[in-house]
Amino acid sequence: MKKTGLKQSLLASVAAAVFGTTAGAQDAATDDADDSLVIETIVVTATKRATALQDTAASISALGGEEIANKSLVDMSDYLNAVPSVNYVDRGVGENQIIIRGIGLGFAERATVGAYFGETPLSNPIISTSSDMKLVDMQRIEILRGPQGTLYGGGAMSGAVRNIPNAPNLDEVEGRVSVEYSNTNKASGGNGNVTGVVNVPLIDGELAMRVVAYHFENSGYVDLVSTGMMEARAAATGAPVAVKEGVGGNKYAGMRASALWRPTDKFDATLMIAFQELDEYGRNDVQISRGGYEATALNTGKEYKRDNIELYNLVMNYDVGVGTITSSTSYVKGEEGDSSDLGRVIPWAAVGFSDLEKKGFVEELRFTSDFGGPFEFTSGLYYEDFESYEECCWRWTGKDNSLNPFGARDMRIINTLSTIEQKAVFGEATYEAADWLSFTFGARWFDYTREDDIDESGPLAALPTVLESSESGTRFKAGIDVKPNDDTLIYGLWSQGFRLGLGAATASPDICDTNGDGLMDGTQSSLGDAQLKSDTTENFEIGGKFSMAGNRIQLNTAAYRINWKDIPVGVLGANPVCSATVNGGEARSQGLEVEARLILTDNFTVQLSGSYTDAEFRNNLLGAEGDPLPMSPKYNGYMGLQYDFALADNPSFMRADLTYVGEFSTGNSIPTASGGYVTLDLNAGVTLGDFDLKFYASNITNEDDVTISFFLDRGWRLRPRTYGVQLGYSF
Structure with missing residues (x-):
């Protein structure tokens, strides 16, 4: 490529993209540039139909398989913090949290971002975290910013992350094996992994199987040390101080098998089965004030985390001529567990623990039109049925029970059985009014019921309770797309998102509203409702996607404002036994996102991105008006x-x-x-x-x-x- 040609064409291409100068003028400006050097077209399925990334009117980042490999990406923590308006909170195995565009409040809250592996949801509408399937043999990753309430439903109120694996190849045998060794500074040993992929056509052009297996081990780098404070706690509890180097190492192993059957050009079916086990040995959090990688703990028992998951998914596509009918059936099953020394933070010889079992069934049946005209749509039916059972929370582990201030080994045990069932109908339609003008409208109707059966025991236990909730509603989306030329897309978007509600305990009026004014004493809040309704987001967005210099430069931008309403808020009354959770919070997030990709020479590629996020509270229940939202x-x-x-x-x-x-x-x-x-x-x-x-x-x-x-x-x-x-x- 002639470097002068690229430089000379740049201003003309910017003008063509932004102001719509004629194609002839743009072609003349790039005559001496090598037409073979262009940014590869990335196809995404974020809208549940295949579209080019630069032609999709939404704020989307995408990473292809080669980029994933070249960057050595293994899990979500390796790439999400490099994506505009995204913050990834990684607290070890099984405790990740994704924040997009500032929509998040704290630890252990129910997900505000939907996470998917292929068509299968990894985020659970009941629990607060989602499993992180490792990035082995991946086709691409898509990160959708902004509420996705119409196509992806509850839990995608600020966006969605889609990890899409490679499909079986019907035409040839292929595969790859790799071994890896690494060393981490301050770690107790080396890290290693082995991965393998094999693809075998069983019937040429019709049936193939792809099998993936991997095993990773990472050494720990946090040292448990003794301090004066911990020695005092040891004396008071009878539990020795834990002293050990290199804790917090982890191991994860997995297997995935996919079979693709395509007996005709009209029909195909893909069956995927995946298993993954993640274990963390000890905790990898630190005591911040000590600096570096040191922590303190009592030796009250084994500390660990685990996250095991099984995924089963069957996707069938049938081409009916005017479109495609798709059925995606998923079954998810998993176990999570953790145990941590409470002596890290309070003077007890005890552990905080949790053991959780989860399972869920999801069915989505949709039709994606292919009329070949100005009007196209996607519509579908959705059904989910999730269940989880958790046992937690505090157990005395000291050998001298006379030092136990509560006298019982099980100080507080909570058993919670939660179920949720949801039905939904959704659709999005696009009408191309002219070659340069399109309109989009979408809607989703949902109906859900949830029940949480909570039983407690032990001297610190609360009363057993059953919480119930149900709700139905509709969320909408509307957009306008303008394409002044083939290299420019400008769009405006209004969209809604939501997170399903849940049952809640209310405060007693006899002791919490002694003056009878309907408000909890010492607050401006009600005594709470037995049911919390869904909290919602409303997004106003304008964006642009520009291809310049003969598609050697791509620039994507978006500006947005999101209003977050009916946020569940915990309120404490003047009486310490009085508390309630209410739909009382409001917040606002607004910002700007920019992404650019440039081919400067035939050898040199540059990627640039950045974002500005201004997220703040809008009332006094969560924080003073104008205070920044946490987590972003x-x-x-x-x-x-x-x-x-x-x-x-x-x-x-x-x-x-x-x-x-x-x-x-x-x-x-x-x-x-x-x-x-x-x-x-x-x-x-x-x-x-x-x-x-x-x-x-x-x-x-x-x-x-x-x-x-x-x-x-x-x-x-x-x-x-x-x-x-x-x-x-x-x-």
Whole structure:
């Protein structure tokens, strides 16, 4: 490519994209540029139909399989913080939380972002976290920003993350195996993993199977140390201080098998079965005030986390000529567990624990039109049935029961059986009024019932209770798309999102409203309702997508304002036994997002992105009006540089990825700020025939900033600098 041609065409291309200059003028401006050097078209299915990313009127980020491999991405924590308006809260195995566009309030809240593996939901409408399936043999990742209430329903009130695996190949045998070793600074040992993929056509062009297996082990890097305070707690409880190096290591192993059957051009069916086991040995949180990677704990028993999940999914597509009928049937089953020393934060020789079993069935039946005219639509039926059973919470583990202030081993045991059933009807339609003008309208009607049967025992137990809730409603979406030319899309969007409500306990009027004014004494809140309605988001967005310099430059921008209403809020009365949860919170989030991709030369590619998020409270129930919402940085940014070259005629690459996460709080009661750091990752690789060799270094500057702070001086820090090498063989 002639470098001068790209430079000379840039201003003309910007003018063509923004002001709609003639195609002839734009072609003339790029005559001396190499037409073969263009940004590859990325096809996404975020709208539940295949569309080019640059033609999709929504704020979407997408990562392809090659980019996932070149960046050494393994799980969601490796990439989400580099995406505009996204904050990923990682508190170890089974305790992740995704915040998009500032819509989030704190730990353990029910999900505000929908997470999917293929067509299967990973986020559960009952519990607060979603499983993180590892990124092995992936086709692409899609991150949808903004409420997705019409197509994705409850729980996607600020966006959705879709991890899409590679489908079986009907035409050829292929596969890959890789081994990897890395070392983390301050860790107790090395890290290693083995992955394998094999694809076999069983009937050429008709039936194929793809099998994926992986095993990862990461060493711990947090040291448990003794302090004067912990020695005093040990003396008071009879439990020794825990002293150990390199805790918090983890292991995860998984297998996925997919079969694709396509007997005719009109019909195909894909069956996927996946299993994954994640275990963390000890806790990897730290005592923030000590600096570095040190923590304190009493030796009250084994500390661990685990998250095991099984996924079953059957997708069938039938082409009826004027469109495609799709059925997606999913069954999800899993177990989660954790145990942590309470002596880390309070003077008890006890553990806090949780053991949870979950299962769910989801069916979606939809029709996607292909009329070939100005009017197209997608419509469908949705059904889900989820159940979870959890046992928790505090158990005395000291050997000297005379030091137990409550006299019982099980101080507080809570058994909770939760069920939820939901039905929905949804649809989105697009009408192309002219070659340059389109309108979109969408709606979703939902109806759900939920029951939580809570039984408690022990000296600190509350009374057993049964909480019930049910609700139906409709959420909407409307948009307008303007395409002044083939390289420009400008859109306006109004959309709604929601999160299903739930039952809630109310405060007693006899002791909590002594003056009879209908308000909880000492507050401006009611005594609460037995049912909390769904909280909602309403999004106003304008965006633009521009291709310039002969599609060597892509620039995507979006500005938005989200109003969040009816947020569930816990209220405490003047009497300490009085509390209630009410739909009393309101918040507002507004911001700007920018993403750019540039091919500067035939070897050099640049990716840039950044966002500004201004999220704040709008009433006094959650915080003073104007106070910032927690859990989301005001600024984040990313720059990726990749240089492709030939090393002795062998395809090679080098890349650097720089990520900035701005500072943010995790709640008014937590003084330590989170975020405010920059990380630099390096990757380099060479392909030698069927073999490939890759070297990488993550967090190469060895930053140890706090990624998320918790209460009572606890928190998590960036994983220390890690060097690694990977050897792969493809066939």
